[in-house]
Amino acid sequence: MITATRPDQDMRRTRDRQSERQNMRRLYMLLYPLCLFAAVTSRLAGHAEDAGERAAQSVFAEARSAAYAAAGYAFHA
Numbered sequence: 001m002i003t004a005t006r007p008d009q010d011m012r013r014t015r016d017r018q019s020e021r022q023n024m025r026r027l028y029m030l031l032y033p034l035c036l037f038a039a040v041t042s043r044l045a046g047h048a049e050d051a052g053e054r055a056a057q058s059v060f061a062e063a064r065s066a067a068y069a070a071a072g073y074a075f076h077a
């Protein structure tokens with residue numbers, strides 16, 4: 001069977017994916033504290049929904065999802 005890819009192309013793709021994962025982790029580690037601060041201040045300031053309407057999410061889960069969402073947009077640009 002003849003393949004269209006060369007071994008060096010496969011290695012380059014693997015390195016590119018690993019590099020993207022590493023960049024994603026770094027960006028997440030930068031964004032998470034900022035999102036955590038924003039989530040805490042939002043809840044303390046009362047900008048969040050009423051207690052009955054508030055999602056059953058902890059502040060940490062809210063910050064994690066916001067950080068992943070923001071980091072994901074960075075890779076779409």
